[in-house]
Amino acid sequence: MITLEHIYWLTGLMMAGVALVNLRDPTNPRRFHNTVFWGIYAITFLVGSRLPDVVNGFLVIGMVLVASIRGLGQGKEEGSSKQAREASATHWGNKLFIPALAIPVVTVLGTVLFKKITLHGAPLVDIKQVTVISLAIATVIALSIGMAMLRPPLFAPINEARRLLDAVGWAAVLPQMLAALGALFAVAGVGTVVSGLAQQWIPLDNPSVVVLTYTIGMAIFTMIMGNAFAAFPVMTAGIGLPLIVQRFGGDPTIMAAIGMLSGFCGTLMTPMAANFNIVPTALLELPDENAVIKVQIPTALILLGANILLMNFLVFRH
């Protein structure tokens, strides 16, 4: 059976490759920093599951120190001039889209089909992780199609991965780091403290004020945690269930659905949701790391207002 662990090995191998390409590239002024950073990251993928927690903790701290002290660098872009790429684009035409579109298509097919395929009675892949595993398999298939079609040098994919990953830099690890932070917040019980404060300071004897507190609280708390999933249990246990549902007789389904979506409005406005808001600025080579947040804020605020109105109208009438 293919499990998440196998996918981690694959990711670890790619990270190790990125570290090695950096090590052999004298055009990168910080090549040893990059090598150590991606090298340690590779270790956490390859053997992280078998290392003691405390060793993993120190490995992560090591990565963070390497990235923050003098930072990471980038090699000089090799080869491909704009003319060469345009000539190649004309030569290959729309065939270039085949491997690119194979990624989403195979991922979606995988999530549907892998649930049905069994080998000697056991499922072929770990069903609980079917989406992530399908995505990984899709990238392997897409790469195989690309290699067969374009016939580049054998090490071209890893060189290209290095170029893109170093363009994103440490931001590539930030989403994972924030996910880890969210887990720590949950363990430490940060949520109970916050909802206690809200109950103490806000006059919660009017249903509209309660709805306002719950929805805006979801958005703000999501902005702090970077994730609506972390905010939802806190706000719902603290304000939603005791006040909206129990005291004012609101409908829990409508409250929960619109409450979660109010949290998503917060996700659009926070750098803490790094994989949605910060990583794309690196991927798209934008000089302002808040550029994506800035274009999202107007929609997020108007939509939060719409959610407040919707919940006010819908939650108490049934």
Next chain:
Amino acid sequence: MVIGFVLRVNPLLVVTVAGLATGIASGLGPLAVVAAFGKAFITSRYVAIIWLVLPVIGLLEHAGLKERARAVVAGLSGATTSRILLAYFAIRQITAALGLTSLGGHPQMVRPLIAPMAEGAAENRYGELPPKVRNLIRAHAAGVDNIALFFGEDIFIAIGSILLIKGFLDQNGVHVEPSQLAIWAIPTAICAFVIHCTRLLFLERKLRRSVSVAEDET
């Protein structure tokens, strides 16, 4: 933590210090905090699987994928930046509502395809783009992917957030149907579509104006 972001210290360092401080504040010893952080980091590795798309995307970019995406748009006479982003918004939101959340994404769709197409359409109309305008278009391409995903996926009953809501409410003795949760996500989804698509229509006007302003300045 907010202070750290304001001071522009490396966010990785800020998050690490915030995590370690939270652990110590909750009464764990130093080694136990490091271990808790290490464990949380290792169990969150699935977040990074997306980077496996980089080798093939890089390879295709080297072979001219972005240039081809622009050329395709150049062949469509009615293509504008707004219309391309609107079409992607609709496709992304509808497919997400059907549970196909992996059809989009920044590394695999926005960078290689959607952003170059949106830029290409603007280049066709207005000629060479000033860097500010180009960056604005790219930021919007990324924003469309996020907004359409967030307010589409909750209409699908087996998505993470719906399951989380159900699990949490069950623990608290309140029983709800996932299908009902999904239905009540629809009003917000419609609002999101109307609001953001209106903004995208205004974007085209803004692009036209800012390109002509840039030309006047030069």
